[in-house]
Amino acid sequence: MENYRLYRLPLTGELSQYAIRLSDNACVHRELNEEYVAWLAEGNTPEPADSE
Amino acid sequence: MSTIKVNSIKNTSTDDGGIAIDNSGHVQVDGVQLPTAGALSSRRLNINGAMQVAQRGTSLSLAQTTARTLDQFRYHAVNLDAYTCTVAQDSEAPSGFSNSFKLTTGTAETPGSDEILYIAQQIEAQDLQHLQYGTSSAQSITLSFWVRSSQTGTFGITIFQQDGNDLINSTYSISTADTWEYKTITFSGNTAAAPSNDTGEGFRISWILGAGSGFLGTTQTAWGAYSNEAYGGDHAQNGVMTTASATWYLTGVQLEVGSKATSFEHRSFGDELARCQRYYCQSSTYGVVPTAGANHDTAGMFFSTVFNAYQANAGYSPFFTFPVEMRTTPATIVFYGTSLGSTTTTGQVSIYDAGNSTWVIGSVAIQSSTSKGVGLIPNGTWSAGSNLFYGAFTASAEI
Numbered sequence: 001m002e003n004y005r006l007y008r009l010p011l012t013g014e015l016s017q018y019a020i021r022l023s024d025n026a027c028v029h030r031e032l033n034e035e036y037v038a039w040l041a042e043g044n045t046p047e048p049a050d051s052e
Numbered sequence: 053m054s055t056i057k058v059n060s061i062k063n064t065s066t067d068d069g070g071i072a073i074d075n076s077g078h079v080q081v082d083g084v085q086l087p088t089a090g091a092l093s094s095r096r097l098n099i100n101g102a103m104q105v106a107q108r109g110t111s112l113s114l115a116q117t118t119a120r121t122l123d124q125f126r127y128h129a130v131n132l133d134a135y136t137c138t139v140a141q142d143s144e145a146p147s148g149f150s151n152s153f154k155l156t157t158g159t160a161e162t163p164g165s166d167e168i169l170y171i172a173q174q175i176e177a178q179d180l181q182h183l184q185y186g187t188s189s190a191q192s193i194t195l196s197f198w199v200r201s202s203q204t205g206t207f208g209i210t211i212f213q214q215d216g217n218d219l220i221n222s223t224y225s226i227s228t229a230d231t232w233e234y235k236t237i238t239f240s241g242n243t244a245a246a247p248s249n250d251t252g253e254g255f256r257i258s259w260i261l262g263a264g265s266g267f268l269g270t271t272q273t274a275w276g277a278y279s280n281e282a283y284g285g286d287h288a289q290n291g292v293m294t295t296a297s298a299t300w301y302l303t304g305v306q307l308e309v310g311s312k313a314t315s316f317e318h319r320s321f322g323d324e325l326a327r328c329q330r331y332y333c334q335s336s337t338y339g340v341v342p343t344a345g346a347n348h349d350t351a352g353m354f355f356s357t358v359f360n361a362y363q364a365n366a367g368y369s370p371f372f373t374f375p376v377e378m379r380t381t382p383a384t385i386v387f388y389g390t391s392l393g394s395t396t397t398t399g400q401v402s403i404y405d406a407g408n409s410t411w412v413i414g415s416v417a418i419q420s421s422t423s424k425g426v427g428l429i430p431n432g433t434w435s436a437g438s439n440l441f442y443g444a445f446t447a448s449a450e451i
Binding site for chain 2: 007009010011016017018020024025026027028029032033034
């Protein structure tokens with residue numbers, strides 16, 4: 001099962017518009033990446049940002 | 053006003069050339085079909101129809117997962133269990149073309165009722181507005197292409213229009229094995245629904261290669277509602293999918309307005325590449341596919357730049373501009389590091405720690421991205437100040 005991790009921008013602390021796809025460390029847009037959006041719709045939850 | 057009604061006009065001394073007028077009033081001049089609608093130039097609506105561009109590589113191993121192949125041609129594998137194949141940019145091509153899309157089956161599979169395999173090109177909706185769909189003036193469109201296969205028989209072809217959820221299908225026949233054949237199919241205009249004037253999917257043209265019973269059986273030669281059964285329609289030959297080492301080639305793809313196919317509109321490589329880069333691009337030189345951990349001297353693969361490490365474990369890169377403005381903000385961006393620092397996984401870059409005179413590996417996140425470019429956040433451990441990194445990226449804004 002694919003998994004993702006959120007991250008925050010270091011200077012502002014804001015959540016990035018991208019998440020990290022853990023299988024290949026790709027940056028996937030949290031609203032535009034079809035696979036990520038579908039994964040969320042299945043009820044999955046990404047890992048929180050490291051600081052959380 | 054007088055009208056001269058003839059079927060052809062020729063020079064008195066030859067039967068060659070001249071002007072021919074068919075029973076519908078459509079005209080050929082010296083054997084070349086003139087358009088029945090639309091402009092005389094920029095007629096081809098689809099991109100990379102001559103299979104010139106293959107940014108992701110010229111040979112790709114594919115399995116049961118939908119994937120991108122030659123630019124703008126997508127491999128759709130729905131619910132397959134065992135099927136594998138290779139898709140290549142091949143030099144086998146009909147006269148006048150240099151390349152083709154070649155699919156070679158590895159592990160064959162008989163499609164179950166919920167399985168379908170097809171190759172598709174998606175066309176951006178805003179580029180279809182002149183077809184006047186959704187009105188009584190909706191224009192007919194004609195799809196022409198060269199195809200060749202080791203399997204003869206009847207193959208399905210479908211155009212799906214996402215806005216409206218409509219679909220129209222047809223078939224073409226391959227008569228002789230391993231021989232290039234030219235096909236033209238005309239589809240009526242969709243008077244009921246129009247593609248939205250936006251960057252979303254307008255058309256999805258699908259060449260069906262294998263389909264189970266759940267994707268077959270509904271003939272829909274006029275636009276109608278989507279159904280699984282209409283997607284495969286009257287497709288009958290599953291041999292490409294069910295036969296190990298079976299081959300299927302495609303090139304010379306042209307979708308155009310009007311009821312007649314005109315000559316293929318050849319475009320320069322640079323023109324086609326730029327059009328493709330609207331949907332997918334990479335920082336490396338064309339023909340060099342980014343690979344994690346490759347030697348940093350590999351020609352054309354990596355860029356290097358100085359970035360500002362504002363503290364010992366974080367920094368911001370310059371904003372990298374994409375070669376052309378992309379369709380949207382990229383949905384997926386992947387980074388690649390070099391052998392410097394010994395990275396072998398994607399999502400990293402090689403960073404020169406100037407303060408300690410050593411190479412380290414940094415992970416990469418995105419500070420910001422738009423359709424114009426991307427700014428990176430290298431993360432690692434290094435001396436604060438101006439450091440160097442080597443890396444490459446691919447960005448996808450595919451429909």
